[in-house]
Amino acid sequence: MLGQVPKLERFFRIILENYLGSLQRRIILNNVLDAEQRYLDFLKHYPQIADKVPNYLIASYLGITAEFLSRIRKKIEAS
Secondary structure (H helix, E strand, C coil), rough: CCCCHHHHHHHHHCCCCCHHHHHHHHHHHHHCCCCCCHHHHHHHCCCCHHCCCCHHHHHHHCCCCCCHHHHHHHHHHCC
């Protein structure tokens, strides 16, 4: 199907390239930044999601436990 419709191939290639770029960024940030910095980066890039999504899902995305995310949030609020 992709061979028959060149525009469809281009569309899926662009989607795949964008996905791979965001995946590489996430892997690099997980290796370079600590949990608090990852959470602050998450808030910077997805501010509207932070209040709508449960903490355990955000914690899972960041690679930490929900309890640790709660401690990070309290520390940030106290600052």
